[in-house]
Amino acid sequence: MTIRAKGRLAAAASGLVLVLAATGCTAADSGDASGARSQKNKDSVVLAAPVSGVGRISGSAEDMALKASQTFFEKAPAVVVLGNDGAQAAATGQARELGVPLLVAPEAQEDVSEQKAFASELERLGARTLIAHGALPDSLVGGLKVVDGSAPNADLPDIDPAEGTTESGFAVVVGSADKEAESAGPALATAQAAGANLHTMDSPDPRAAKNQKFFQDHAEAGLYAIGNGFGNAEDFSAMAATAAGGKELPGGGQLVFPDRRMVALYGTPGTSSLGLLGEQDVDAAIKLAKKYAAEYQPHSKEKVQPAFEIIATVASASAGKDGKYSSYIPVEVLEPWVKAAEEAGVYVVLDLQPGRNDFLTQAKRYEKLLTYPNVGIAYDPEWRLKPNQRHMVQIGSVDAAELNRANDWLAELTREHQLPQKVVILHQFTQSMIRNRSTLDTSHPELAMVVHADGHGSPGMKMGTWDNLRQDLPKGIRMAWKNFIDEDSPTFTPKQTFDIDPKPWFVSYQ
Incomplete structure (x- = not known):
């Protein structure tokens, strides 16, 4: 069986990427609403509500994946996990397709705090099934069911979707360099699994001409910068606010150089x-x-x-x-x-x-x-x-x-x-x-x-x-x-x- 989920967008192209993720209570189809439920179905996927302002999701690939799960999901009974020697492309694709978070498993020899953070997130999500890509340390599995997500006929769990969907409310920015894009990949996949739309950026500066309109159009969205290429968090937040505000230089745009030169009296x-x-x-x-x-x-x-x-x-x-x-x-x-x-x-x-x-x-x-x-x-x-x-x-x-x-x-x-x-x-x-x-x-x-x-x-x-x-x-x-x-x-x-x-x-x- 497979998780019933609405269509996901394709993987991000090269370049900076903005993601609009759906808010509300589900990452799946609304299903048949005629049968009333006495309680919230324990097998539903529930999205987090967006928070206004600008947040940062940075650090190692493990850290970013964990923070993205915490940011975009309230509940997910199944989680895709990228383990040792697992194929990241397959794992990210499956997380987007199924509409569940993608976490990166810490190595067995890593600090105990990393393993505790991983286990705490699984508990917060209510996860009972790990869809593994690559080997997972025994210490991380506990009493959870593990399914080999890379197997051709993997026995994936059936998850009833929660009721209702809402409009987009998240905006997510992802770094552009190949190395940066790879480390941010799992976090981006989690954002997309929450119902993401993508917007490609040519520059990490929100005030750049090709970015400014997007920030104006989504001034009320919760904005998150995913990756380590966005400099000082306070500066990025201020630049995003400036871009959204829309005030421009003579001749247009918000950055003086390198698109203009000046001749003055x-x-x-x-x-x-x-x-x-x-x-x-x-x-x-x-x-x-x-x-x-x-x-x-x-x-x-x-x-x-x-x-x-x-x-x-x-x-x-x-x-x-x-x-x-x-x-x-x-x-x-x-x-x-x-x-x-x-x-x-x-x-x-x-x-x-x-x-x-x-x-x-x-x-x-x-x-x-x-x-x-x-x-x-x-x-x-x-x-x-x-x-x-x-x-x-x-x-x-x-x-x-x-x-x-x-x-x-x-x-x-x-x-x-x-x-x-x-x-x-x-x-x-x-x-x-x-x-x-x-x-x-x-x-x-x-x-x-x-x-x-x-x-x-x-x-x-x-x-x-x-x-x-x-x-x-x-x-x-x-x-x-x-x-x-x-x-x-x-x-x-x-x-x-x-x-x-x-x-x-x-x-x-x-």
Whole structure:
């Protein structure tokens, strides 16, 4: 006899896989509901109810199989068990077909706690029959009936299905590498046995363009990540929430790179002396930024995004009322530019020239603007003064620890508001401008960090700066370039700029 079960989906293809597993009380057909039962049939398969939020199923193949059984099943009188030298493909296929969990038997010589956990799960499920693929240690069998699941005419038990089925409510993510997929196979089979549908992912990041819609469509589902390839659990949960929230960058998507490059006008609104951006009003600036981006597009396979880099705090010759040698452009002055840019599909970077302030203090002043999905930040250490220093007398500098504190705050703000990734630009033209650069924290998934080669002069001088800044560049940071219209001799053309090796991800015009 065989367990009566509804049709199961085929095994997962290569790549990342999302699984939607049916919730409710059965993994089998509803059967004849006319005969009332006085009690719940002890031979029925009962699924667990989904839990909202994001869970993790990771560890060894044994651990993942055990956790998957606990996650998706409340009751299963028969369990498929993958033992020593058993064929995993046959075991996973049978578990999916029968609609029961698949467990991996611990080796006889393994820690006693592993064997106790295995036995406890069988007891929790109410299992009385083990459908074995491969040899099982005698210590695991106890008084249970063992059926050789690999035998051609295996005598499998007949299990009455519980009544009723419900809609899907689980979402499960599985790792992509061949080794990872193999270790996660038994856990995936258990999810599929609970009524799984599959969704293939090209990337483990929920915010990736091909994943985002799935997370939006299943924002209310219980989500589980199966495998060891998903990094920090808290980060994954936050990225899933961001993907489900649906806020996007100009041009679409939630990840800044590598699907786009940016070309920006640099300066301050209403101040022509500080850069190209301030030479016209916002509508004309948008038009000009789009013109520049269009000129770069023929030289890039990635989409070239128009952008503004707005100097939000301006280094000043006088100390000012606070004695910090930096003046703030009011939020109410900058917000119309941010809104107009957002409507026009233009990205905005707020550049900070802090004087004797620290970068975090200044960044917090613009918290409202940084909650827009099209706004990132730039730190300009040239204008970060130590006590008793003055602008144009010394070149400023900053320690990486200060930048890390500002980025910690920005990453948390981004996560809290479920915003797409933010561009973070580090302006630099000498190595000494960012002290201890090797200690920069590049681990925040909310931030896309870029070092901006901010030197001007002849092509040879600029390339010398570029090559110098690339030395010992921390992993996870990309390179950016600035073209000075008046100071460079000559100014690079779009083709010349994108012929630089490596091709800049962000280009600004001052």
